[in-house]
Amino acid sequence: MGARPAAFEKQPPRRFSREWFLNGLRTGGWVAVITLLVWVYADIHFTEGRSIRVTLRIHTDSTDNMVALNPTAPLALQLEVKGRRHAIEQFAGAKLSYDAAKELPPGLHAEVSIVELLEELPEVRKAGLEILSTRPKAVDIHLDTLETIAGVPVRFERSGGEATDIKFTPERVNLLVPTSRLSEINRQKLELPTETVDLRDRAVGEQLSKRVRVQVPEVLGCRLSPEFVDVTFTVGQQLGKPKEFTVTIRVQTPREWLTDDTWSQYKFEAQDPLVWTRKITVRGDRMDLEGLRPEEINAYIILTQDSKRQTEGWWPGKVHVQLPRGLKVQADPVDDVGYRLVKRSGGGP
Structure with missing residues (x-):
């Protein structure tokens, strides 16, 4: 067959015409879709090892009869992890929480591997990360049961003035003390002060009602129930600054x-x-x-x-x-x- 007549050959669209722009968009759209799929595929399948920092709080919040005597503050951890790049970036800087009361036996006092501890957390499993190493490698965990000292009296602390007709609701509180620390509590002279209330600008004879926090003894692991009491009183003599x-x-x-x-x-x-x-x-x-x-x-x-x-x-x-x-x-x-x-x-x- 001979060559097709020139009239039947499709000519390229004129530059900067509407058809020229539409053809460019079609081609560019496919390129963008393919590029996006390549990046998604790479993120899903590409794994890398990186060093990140997280914090971990070990607690016993799920129970009222156990306390973590150690550690008492959140741990700053440096982790070597392996996993998807996006997952690692999302996990870096996480504030993690470990409920020792659910996972560990009462009375435990031992060093626990942080890698093993982290692998039990749902946040780690959900991220699909592999914990290669941690610094520090282990944490000393001390769990203790709590003994209740019931009916401890409360003392109203104030500054700048005296107070009369003091009444508390409830009148007494319960003090929960770790079993291993009971010897540090003097039950004969046990009286718990409230936070200090400033009475300097109050008129003599004024009747007031306050909700105040009761101070916990300086014995590691102690708790109070309740932590607050309501106090009513009458303002007495005004005290000046010493x-x-x-x-x-x-x-x-x-x-x-x-x-x-x-x-x-x-x-x-x-x-x-x-x-x-x-x-x-x-x-x-x-x-x-x-x-x-x-x-x-x-x-x-x-x-x-x-x-x-x-x-x-x-x-x-x-x-x-x-x-x-x-x-x-x-x-x-x-x-x-x-x-x-x-x-x-x-x-x-």
Whole structure:
């Protein structure tokens, strides 16, 4: 057969025409689809090993009669993993949680492989990752059962003011203590304080109701039930911020020493003259503290006939602090000062 007439041959579309653009879109669309399929296939089947970081919290939240004494804080783990690239990227930085109460026996105290522990987590299985290694390699887990100390009294803690007519609901709480730590609890003097409530800006006589948290003893693994109590009370005396006053400690002697020969036979020596000027902290009613002046504070030690006894070293002088009458304030205890009475040469037998 001869060549087809030129009239029957399909001519390419004119450049930049509508048909030219449509042909380009058809070709480009197929290329994009094929490229996407190649990338999806590569992500599904391509595996790689990478180092990532995650955190792991070991807990016993699913039960009320067991506690994890160790570890008490989330673990920072570095993992070498193998799996799909996308899955690894999604898993990196994960905050994982392991319920030891469901998986481990009560009373366990042993080192557990972190690889074995992680492989039990649904997040790891769902990601399809293989844990090659971890750092650290193992974790020391200590599980303990909890013993209940029922009916522990609560103490209302406040600052800036006093409170009266204090009532708690419930009146007492239950303290759950790990069996291995029971010896650290003094049951004879057990009383749990609440969080501190600030009463500085409250009016005297005002009746208030608060929901406050009860403080857990500083014994590892302790819990409370309930953790909060409701307290109602009446605001009493307003307390000011404690104030410090610099005063000089004086010496008080028996009256007869003023007329007998005591001071002709003895002389008074201070162990360290500098400590006889002290900073004394005074606490109490806000208005009384604001009006109190240093010269109104009388700090002194008392000498007696026993002070004349010949002894080696120094006598400890107990410091007494006297504040003006009628003020609702009190001073903190002051450390003793050292002194002695030394016989003068030629001062008698």
